[in-house]
Amino acid sequence: MTEDQPAGTEGGSDRRDVVVPLRVYKAVTVFSTLFAVLSVVAGFILVDVATQRASAPASEIDVPVGIAGIACILAGTVVYAFSTRFRTEEMGKSKDDAT
């Protein structure tokens, strides 16, 4: 049960899968999605504020806030992408669970 699929095995797939109990899988799905949605939305709001809804001339763009917004969007994306490596028993390709 440890490290079900070592990186780089099986047809060049370098996806890492971590099998966790169902309850933990639910927590991962719910909270990472929640976090990702909130931070992406917050990121877009920050970018909007920084650029005055994309209407500000280049000289008046608030650079730190804009970068913070993009960072927020990226953070949400990373968290979501990271969450996809967790799965629970009986998920994914059945032949993987059989071994």
Place this chain on the structure above:
Amino acid sequence: MSLERKDEHDHKGWMESRELTPIESVYLTVLVWLDRRLRVVDYLEILEDLYYKVNMQMPKSHTEQYNLDNKFWYWYPLYALGSFSTVAYIVAAISGALLGFYYAPAAAAADGSPTVAYDSVMLIMGQLNLGYFLRSVHRWAAQIMVAAVFLHMLRVYFTGSYKEPRELNWLIGIVLISLTLVFGYTGYLLPWSQLSFWAGQIGVEMSLSIPLIGEWVAQLMFGGFTLSQATLQRMYILHVFFLPFITTAIIAVHIGIVWMQGIAEPH
């Protein structure tokens, strides 16, 4: 037996049993920490359970059984009109209750200067914060309710939903659409403007034209054969006391019967 909720998993135990990278274990620790405090997952699980329980009791609908959806789908939006009129009714009730804080049903000042009722409507429209908005919401809710109720009746007619065993609910619906129109009429008179006044005059004359009981009806509904304070006061009490109680009760029965009998399916 402890009241404390048992944890299904010994988080620390299984996490140590796996080879997790540092990022993964921090990630999981944070999410599990959040999970044990916010309990979002528990509530979602309750909803999921509820969903399956509700749907397990549902037999296949007639449209599903005979695959009528492809011919019938364009009627489905019109099945929302009943709910739509109920929502309009609730909106009108809430905005009407708020308007009631400022409106006074008094037809004083018969010497040609504006009446108390008209002045209170002008106050709502001109002076009161959000008053214009409030009265507009009430008016639009009323207009929409009349329209939605009428279209709901057409939908019921053209889908044949009034047929046995639903005749009783059709008749109750007829009563409800009439009550809706009376609601509209009484509310129309309340501003006691020129429009209201002459609409009231028409009402009196229509009542008087009824054979045999005409005079009695005019007395009962309008408090006399000419418009006066009595007319306005009766319209007010009808609008804010009698009709709300009667209509709400009948709507409850109407919806209750739909609930018991189920929605009529197309054949």
